[in-house]
Amino acid sequence: MTAPLLAVEGLTRNFGGLRAVDDLHFEMTRGEVVGLLGPNGSGKTTVLNLISGALRPDRGSVRLLGRELVGQPAFRIARLGVARTFQLVRVFATMSVRENIAAGFAFGARPRFGRAARAEIDALVTRVGLAGRGDQVAHELTYIDQKRLELARALALAPTLLLLDEWLAGLNQVELAAAIDLLDALRSETLTILLVEHVMDAIRALCDRCVVMNAGARIAAGTPADVLLDPAVVTAYLGADDA
Amino acid sequence: MALGAIGLLMLAFAPVFANSYVVALLINLLLYAVLATAWGLFSGTTGYVSLATVSFFGVGSYAVAVLAERLPWPIVLLVAAVIGALLALLVGLATLRLAGIVFVIFTFGLSELVRQVVTWYEAKIAGSVGRYVFLDVTPAVIYWQLLALAIVVLLFGTWVARSRLGFALRLIGEDEAAARHCGVDTTRAKLVMFSASSVFMVLAGAIVAPRWTYIDAAIAFNPLVSFQVVVMALLGGAGRVYGPLLGVVPVVLLFEVFIKYFPNHFSIVLGLVFLVIVYLLPRGVIGLVPRARAANIEPA
Numbered sequence: 182m183t184a185p186l187l188a189v190e191g192l193t194r195n196f197g198g199l200r201a202v203d204d205l206h207f208e209m210t211r212g213e214v215v216g217l218l219g220p221n222g223s224g225k226t227t228v229l230n231l232i233s234g235a236l237r238p239d240r241g242s243v244r245l246l247g248r249e250l251v252g253q254p255a256f257r258i259a260r261l262g263v264a265r266t267f268q269l270v271r272v273f274a275t276m277s278v279r280e281n282i283a284a285g286f287a288f289g290a291r292p293r294f295g296r297a298a299r300a301e302i303d304a305l306v307t308r309v310g311l312a313g314r315g316d317q318v319a320h321e322l323t324y325i326d327q328k329r330l331e332l333a334r335a336l337a338l339a340p341t342l343l344l345l346d347e348w349l350a351g352l353n354q355v356e357l358a359a360a361i362d363l364l365d366a367l368r369s370e371t372l373t374i375l376l377v378e379h380v381m382d383a384i385r386a387l388c389d390r391c392v393v394m395n396a397g398a399r400i401a402a403g404t405p406a407d408v409l410l411d412p413a414v415v416t417a418y419l420g421a422d423d424a
Numbered sequence: 425m426a427l428g429a430i431g432l433l434m435l436a437f438a439p440v441f442a443n444s445y446v447v448a449l450l451i452n453l454l455l456y457a458v459l460a461t462a463w464g465l466f467s468g469t470t471g472y473v474s475l476a477t478v479s480f481f482g483v484g485s486y487a488v489a490v491l492a493e494r495l496p497w498p499i500v501l502l503v504a505a506v507i508g509a510l511l512a513l514l515v516g517l518a519t520l521r522l523a524g525i526v527f528v529i530f531t532f533g534l535s536e537l538v539r540q541v542v543t544w545y546e547a548k549i550a551g552s553v554g555r556y557v558f559l560d561v562t563p564a565v566i567y568w569q570l571l572a573l574a575i576v577v578l579l580f581g582t583w584v585a586r587s588r589l590g591f592a593l594r595l596i597g598e599d600e601a602a603a604r605h606c607g608v609d610t611t612r613a614k615l616v617m618f619s620a621s622s623v624f625m626v627l628a629g630a631i632v633a634p635r636w637t638y639i640d641a642a643i644a645f646n647p648l649v650s651f652q653v654v655v656m657a658l659l660g661g662a663g664r665v666y667g668p669l670l671g672v673v674p675v676v677l678l679f680e681v682f683i684k685y686f687p688n689h690f691s692i693v694l695g696l697v698f699l700v701i702v703y704l705l706p707r708g709v710i711g712l713v714p715r716a717r718a719a720n721i722e723p724a
Contacts, residue, residue, distance in 0.1 A: 233605060259607040273598035284595050287588055288607035294588045338607060 184247040186211045186373050192241035201227045203397035214374045216384045219394035220418055225377040226268055229344045233265045234258040260290050264340035266331045268347050274320040281319050281330050285337025309333040325356045345376040349383045361386050439564035447563045453676050454570035455632055460656040460668035461577050462624035466617045468662030469593040475650045476531040479538045480508050480622040482644035484629025489555040489639055501630055508626030512619040520614045539645035554640030561634045569631045577624045581665035593617055659701045661708025670709045
């Protein structure tokens with residue numbers, strides 16, 4: 182049996198007296214799209230921060246293709262193939278669309294800079310739907326276009342694992358449909374995606390499996406249809422029956 | 425290009441024609457041109473505002489005061505540069521994890537610490553207050569060395585701005601966390617450029633040291649120098665290599681006037697100038713250029 186693409190075991194992180202992530206475990210196989218669900222404050226974003234190296238766990242391990250990520254600095258984890266977006270969009274605001282994407286190409290596992298990256302940058306600009314806007318300054322873009330740009334920057338790293346933190350939040354219905362199509366197209370390219378998401382339509386459309394958290398701990402895992410009917414999940418979201 | 429060449433030629437031959445006052449003024453201009461440009465290399469791109477400029481400048485001056493009579497001049501410069509680079513690495517490792525205002529205060533505290541340590545060492549161990557620098561160097565030679573250093577720092581800055589390292593530093597200035605997740609080794613990039621920028625400051629301090637004849641810690645580590653460099657760089661626009669240069673010329677000339685007419689209120693006037701710059705030209709003189717162009721496209 183081959184090693185899973187991502188193996189998370191015993192992952193724990195406290196903030197002072199608050200246990201944000203509590204002994205979390207899950208695995209992902211190559212090409213899978215997994216949704217990380219849970220009510221607000223259940224620790225989903227913290228999990229992405231722990232995997233990507235923005236934070237260090239107190240305990241536990243995160244292995245990418247058998248290689249331990251815990252303890253490595255964020256830049257090295259990025260070079261090892263983990264790219265991410267942020268819950269609140271973080272583009273390089275005063276730089277152009279091209280320069281933003283160039284940032285993803287310039288420092289990855291196989292760095293390309295300047296002329297060597299130009300064709301690939303243009304291809305990515307088009308692929309995320311920003312064709313013709315390459316020279317626009319990032320802060321002038323609309324919210325969804327900034328999200329597209331952040332995705333393009335992440336894809337420029339040629340990641341094996343892509344972490345999306347509420348990438349679909351705050352979009353209107355038309356934008357949402359377009360955004361789901363864009364992610365769906367990525368899936369067919371054997372990219373493995375872990376997404377934190379609240380938008381149920383997107384979860385049903387995109388996710389092969391879901392892991393549900395509450396108060397930092399895993400409370401359910403399985404196909405989207407199954408976990409959304411799980412009594413523990415319903416209780417976590419809606420509260421216990423008062424009866 | 426031709427204009428630049430003519431300008432450079434005029435600068436190169438200035439000490440031959442100009443009187444001693446003009447040469448002194450030009451030395452001052454070049455000194456601050458080097459310091460402000462070097463400051464911009466690191467602080468302008470990353471947004472880490474350093475007030476440690478004078479520490480490195482002073483270390484350069486002291487290296488000359490201690491070593492100049494024992495070693496040939498090029499070796500003195502080399503030793504000063506090495507000491508400066510080591511000090512910068514040490515300071516960088518200690519401070520570059522700090523961000524924003526904490527970094528600013530720490531660098532200021534550091535330069536005060538260096539000044540006090542030198543004062544203490546001179547008084548308790550060397551057994552004096554200051555040192556004499558007796559070197560047979562004419563102002564013209566100091567001028568030419570500074571001119572060469574200014575050219576090198578500008579060329580170096582231009583080269584860095586086009587390099588991957590320069591790109592990494594700009595990304596750090598934009599959003600350091602996002603840069604890290606793009607694979608940028610931010611600590612290394614900052615350390616490299618902080619050290620490089622410090623070496624230029626050390627060399628500037630070493631080259632002008634013979635002009636003073638006598639130095640003590642209060643002269644060589646005068647914190648006002650650090651503040652003046654920030655004012656000049658911000659006035660010119662620290663985001664680009666040639667930006668700080670645009671601030672150096674007016675501020676140095678202005679200071680000449682202030683010292684003549686307001687010798688007792690110099691700090692107050694400096695503070696006012698600083699306020700005016702921040703309010704009126706947040707992006708510096710160089711920031712006016714793209715803004716004017718953008719205004720043509722979108723009248724808003």
